[in-house]
Amino acid sequence: MFAPLQNDSFLRACLRQATPHTPVWLMRQAGRYLAEYRATRAQAGSFMGLATNTDFATEVTLQPIDRYGLDAAILFSDILTVPDAMGLGLDFVAGEGPKFERHVRDEAAVAALAVPDMDKLRYVFDAVTSIRRALNGRVPLIGFSGSPWTLACYMVEGGSSSDYRAVKTLMYQRPDLMHRILAVNADAVAAYLNAQIEAGAQAVMVFDSWGGVLADGAFQSFSLDYTRRVLSQLHQTHAGQTIPSIVFTKGGGQWLADMQSLDCNALGVDWTVNLGQARALVGDSHALQGNLDPMALFAGPEQVAAEAVRVLEAFGTPHQGDGLGPTHIFNLGHGINQFTPPEHVQVLVDTVHNYSAQMRHV
Amino acid sequence: MFAPLQNDSFLRACLRQATPHTPVWLMRQAGRYLAEYRATRAQAGSFMGLATNTDFATEVTLQPIDRYGLDAAILFSDILTVPDAMGLGLDFVAGEGPKFERHVRDEAAVAALAVPDMDKLRYVFDAVTSIRRALNGRVPLIGFSGSPWTLACYMVEGGSSSDYRAVKTLMYQRPDLMHRILAVNADAVAAYLNAQIEAGAQAVMVFDSWGGVLADGAFQSFSLDYTRRVLSQLHQTHAGQTIPSIVFTKGGGQWLADMQSLDCNALGVDWTVNLGQARALVGDSHALQGNLDPMALFAGPEQVAAEAVRVLEAFGTPHQGDGLGPTHIFNLGHGINQFTPPEHVQVLVDTVHNYSAQMRHV
Numbered sequence: 043m044f045a046p047l048q049n050d051s052f053l054r055a056c057l058r059q060a061t062p063h064t065p066v067w068l069m070r071q072a073g074r075y076l077a078e079y080r081a082t083r084a085q086a087g088s089f090m091g092l093a094t095n096t097d098f099a100t101e102v103t104l105q106p107i108d109r110y111g112l113d114a115a116i117l118f119s120d121i122l123t124v125p126d127a128m129g130l131g132l133d134f135v136a137g138e139g140p141k142f143e144r145h146v147r148d149e150a151a152v153a154a155l156a157v158p159d160m161d162k163l164r165y166v167f168d169a170v171t172s173i174r175r176a177l178n179g180r181v182p183l184i185g186f187s188g189s190p191w192t193l194a195c196y197m198v199e200g201g202s203s204s205d206y207r208a209v210k211t212l213m214y215q216r217p218d219l220m221h222r223i224l225a226v227n228a229d230a231v232a233a234y235l236n237a238q239i240e241a242g243a244q245a246v247m248v249f250d251s252w253g254g255v256l257a258d259g260a261f262q263s264f265s266l267d268y269t270r271r272v273l274s275q276l277h278q279t280h281a282g283q284t285i286p287s288i289v290f291t292k293g294g295g296q297w298l299a300d301m302q303s304l305d306c307n308a309l310g311v312d313w314t315v316n317l318g319q320a321r322a323l324v325g326d327s328h329a330l331q332g333n334l335d336p337m338a339l340f341a342g343p344e345q346v347a348a349e350a351v352r353v354l355e356a357f358g359t360p361h362q363g364d365g366l367g368p369t370h371i372f373n374l375g376h377g378i379n380q381f382t383p384p385e386h387v388q389v390l391v392d393t394v395h396n397y398s399a400q401m402r403h404v
Numbered sequence: 405m406f407a408p409l410q411n412d413s414f415l416r417a418c419l420r421q422a423t424p425h426t427p428v429w430l431m432r433q434a435g436r437y438l439a440e441y442r443a444t445r446a447q448a449g450s451f452m453g454l455a456t457n458t459d460f461a462t463e464v465t466l467q468p469i470d471r472y473g474l475d476a477a478i479l480f481s482d483i484l485t486v487p488d489a490m491g492l493g494l495d496f497v498a499g500e501g502p503k504f505e506r507h508v509r510d511e512a513a514v515a516a517l518a519v520p521d522m523d524k525l526r527y528v529f530d531a532v533t534s535i536r537r538a539l540n541g542r543v544p545l546i547g548f549s550g551s552p553w554t555l556a557c558y559m560v561e562g563g564s565s566s567d568y569r570a571v572k573t574l575m576y577q578r579p580d581l582m583h584r585i586l587a588v589n590a591d592a593v594a595a596y597l598n599a600q601i602e603a604g605a606q607a608v609m610v611f612d613s614w615g616g617v618l619a620d621g622a623f624q625s626f627s628l629d630y631t632r633r634v635l636s637q638l639h640q641t642h643a644g645q646t647i648p649s650i651v652f653t654k655g656g657g658q659w660l661a662d663m664q665s666l667d668c669n670a671l672g673v674d675w676t677v678n679l680g681q682a683r684a685l686v687g688d689s690h691a692l693q694g695n696l697d698p699m700a701l702f703a704g705p706e707q708v709a710a711e712a713v714r715v716l717e718a719f720g721t722p723h724q725g726d727g728l729g730p731t732h733i734f735n736l737g738h739g740i741n742q743f744t745p746p747e748h749v750q751v752l753v754d755t756v757h758n759y760s761a762q763m764r765h766v
Contacts, residue, residue, distance in 0.1 A: 205741060207699055214703035214711065257675035257697040257737070259714065296658040296676060313619035314658060335619040337569055341576035349576065352621065375619070379567065 044242060045179035052114040053182050056245055056286035056307045058329050058366040064354060064398035065113035066391055067184075069290075070377030071106040072118045075384055078105045089134045093119050099169040100176050107181060109384070110391045114181050114245070117173060117238070119166055121188030121249055124230050125197045127158035141201040146194075147212060152219045157230040160237050167241035174242030185243030187234050189250035189289075190227035190268035197223065206255050213264060220264060228268040232275035239280045247288040247310070248272060254293015254312075262300055265291070273305050288331055292376060295320075302327055313375030317356040321368050330357065331371040334390070339374075339382045343389045350393040359401045372398070406604060407541035414476040415544050418607060418648035418669045420691050420728040426716060426760035427475035428753055429546075431652075432739030433468040434480045437746055440467045451496045455481050461531040462538050469543060471746070472753045476543050476607070479535060479600070481528055483550030483611055486592050487559050489520035503563040508556075509574060514581045519592040522599050529603035536604035547605030549596050551612035551651075552589035552630035559585065568617050575626060582626060590630040594637035601642045609650040609672070610634060616655015616674075624662055627653070635667050650693055654738060660685055675737035679718040683730055692719065693733040696752070701736075701744045705751045712755040721763045734760070 047053070051065040073079055082102050086092040093099055103118040122140050126132035131143030146152060160167075174183050188196075196202075198209040213220045235246045253265040269289055277285055290310025294301060298320055301309050308329035311320055315333055324330065338349040353372065361367025372394045378387070409415070413427040435441055444464050448454040455461060465480040484502050488494035493505030508514060522529075536545050550558075558564075560571035575582045597608045615627040631651055639647055652672025656663060660682055663671050670691035673682055677695055686692065700711040715734065723729025734756045740749070 205699070207702065207741065207743070210697065210699035211702040214700050214707055254676065257695075257700075258678040258718075260697070261676070293655070293676070314616065314623070314655070316620040333619075335572065335576075335622070337567070337572035338576050338619075340569065340573040345576055356620075379569065381569070 044174050047179050047182060047244075049113055049181045052371060053245060053284075053286060055360070055369040055371045056288065056329050057284060058307070058326070058361065058369050060360070060362045060364070060367070061369070062399060062402065063395045064360065064370050064372050066372035066394040067112045067114040067116065068106070068374050068378050068387070069116075071112060071116065072102045073378060074380035075378055075382040075387075076105055076109070077384070078109075089120070090132070093123070093169075094165045096165065096168045096172045100172045103169075103173045103183075104176055106387075107177070110388055111395065112181065112391060114184055115173065115177055116184040116247075117166070117170055117186060117243065119169065119186070121186075121192065121251070122196055123163060123166055124158065124187065124227070124234055125193055127162040128155060128197075128230070129158070130197060139202045140196065142196065145200040145208070146197045146223060147208060149219065152222050155223060155226045157226060157233060160233055163234060163237070166234075167237050170238050170241035170243050174244075182244035183242060184245045184247055184288075185235060185238030186247040186249060187231045187272075189248050189253065189265060189291075190224045190231055190272065191256070191265035192250055192252045193227050193231070194220070194223050195252045195255075197227075206252070213260065224264060224268040225271070228271040229275070232272045235272070236275070236277050239277045239285050243285070244283065245286045245288065246276065247290060248306075250289065250291040250294065253291040258297075261294070261297055266297070266300055266304070270304060290331065298323055304328075308371060310373065311375065315375075317353065317370070318358060321357055326367060329369045329371060331373050333373065333375040336374045336376055336379050336382070339378070339386045339390065343386060346386050346389045347393040350390050351397050354394065354398055354401065359404070360398075362402055406536050409544060409606075410541050411475055411543045414733060415607060415646075415648060417722075417731040417733045418650065418691050419646060420669070420688070420723070420731050422722070422724045422726070422729070423731070424761060424764065425757045426722065426732050426734050428734035428756040429474045429476040429478065430468070430736050430740050430749070431478075433474060433478065434464045435740060436742035437740055437744040437749075438467055438471070439746070440471075451482070452494070455485070455531075456527045458527065458530045458534045462534045465531075465535045466538055468749075469539070472750055473757065474543065474753060476546055477535065477539055478546040478609070479528070479532055479548060479605065481531065481548070483548075483554065483613070484558055485525060485528055486520065486549065486589070486596055487555055489524040490517060490559075490592070491520070492559060501564045502558065504558065507562040507570070508559045508585060509570060511581065514584050517585060517588045519588060519595060522595055525596060525599070528596075529599050532600050532603035532605050536606075544606035545604060546607045546609055546650075547597060547600030548609040548611060549593045549634075551610050551615065551627060551653075552586045552593055552634065553618070553627035554612055554614045555589045555593070556582070556585050557614045557617075559589075568614070575622065586626060586630040587633070590633040591637070594634045597634070598637070598639050601639045601647050605647070606645065607648045607650065608638065609652060610668075612651065612653040612656065615653040620659075623656070623659055628659070628662055628666070632666060652693065657682075664689055666690075670733060672735065673737065677737075679715065679732070680720060683719055688729060691731045691733060693735050695735070695737040698736045698738055698741050698744070701740070701748045701752065705748060708748050708751045709755040712752050713759050716756065716760055716763065721766070722760075724764055
């Protein structure tokens, strides 16, 4: 049993219910820009040492919650845990980012793929439960996964890529193999998110970090359709509570009309999107999450506040009163940069809370 | 005096006049994927050795024209020639790409910027004239420049960047300094393109390669407005010929309605754009150029042909007959990849020519 929730503004905004202020959290909010995170990571010895240890994962997840008045916590983990559990051998090479020991590039490797035993991801679900307990009802906990396409990018490339040559070559040459990878990934992601929900996650988010590298047409067939397959399998409620779902496609702004067909509660957009136009397009169907340029946090405090106001004003005053209507969850348009001055995040959070409350009283 | 033009399909399509087939050329078509290019580059010793030598630049520009039936040639050069002429000290470090010896990051460095003496870029204009003569009227020659914003990215970062932290920090912190850099760049780019036109370029293209990294709002103020400033200064005609202009913003698909306000003849779009939707949006105002994913060329010949047809069909049959109407210039959505199989380019060019001619007779 978990403590009752004290701040439900994030969950309400996800469900298009009115809130007294616009809730705010930041992608990668538990990260290297915080000195306390760097200290914990030094203790853990490595990134995966941090992510696989329940106590460390709990500690770093709560650090930004303790420091700022954020309205949601997000599980500290990595999007590559699922392919790792599939047996691809995840390794974080210093200075090079994540690498897999084994690529998935040929018929045999694709045939060998299967939804992993969720017991191999027990450390993630244990962290979810531990974090939820430690939060003690202060704010809700978001669980997450990479999208089927985004996981496939890493699985085929074997790591990060600047041009996605390997994964796109496979997609254009052998669409049948790519569809098979994506089907397995979708079912794995659904099982993974459902297990996070059962362990205590109060909302879930799908990160389609690399959907935006696809051509029009390919995006719909190779990314969106498999995100849809994930969503169709998700628990809608757990322990009597509705579990909101958010889908974020980096670089997906021009496909917002397609994304609107997704059966999720909120759509995340990056900073290239005009939030007012996006609101006009999605209307009442989905909440919107975003979309400050993470680099805006490198300006002085006055400019940080001004840019936060610009994002709030672009969306406009959210729906108020009873019933459902357009709502906004403030976030960055991508993960926070490791060199961000931490004190600027406080300016951002305070500005969002204060200005968005004022907007509701004009 | 130059020889009369034998194949004017590219120029006609830029000007929204009917053509018997859809013209095709490829960004970075003179490049490392061609064995003959690699041979010439080995002779030249370095990339800038190639670009600054009139004979070498002429030779590599004509190589893809000789090999394929492309409908336009594009000057072989680099977008960083202008900042180099401003005195920033361009250097190509093996494996690291272009670097400038001096950054433009503070008030003094910005104050010192000025439109360079075009004599420092004489090697570019000499190459234009030499290439135009060597083409002997086979196809038209396109001149080009980076956009003011794209040049500023390199000038402030000092080279390539994955997150544009330095240039965006300057932009958010000191918009006054950024506007000053962009104003100088715009006037320099206009002078540079006009000198290319005077030297023999029959069309010009502005590459806004990094416009797509900007936030909505910032794109309009810091990129689009300065591209507009370039266009307003360009020669519209030269030696009795209309000189078409093309603006390409990588990642700019969702700003197409803004870009439509540009006083240029054609808009280039990347592969994330649906050409049918783009045509519906721009209507009769501009020709459209694009937009095959360069990675599609890594598939087998049948799939390359199928993807080319998909792009042609997405645009639909161009305007036919007299007068002006919607036209399409086939291209990739970005530069061709260095590992592209050269024989697949032949499949692409032949498919575009044959299929687009058939489309006109259905």
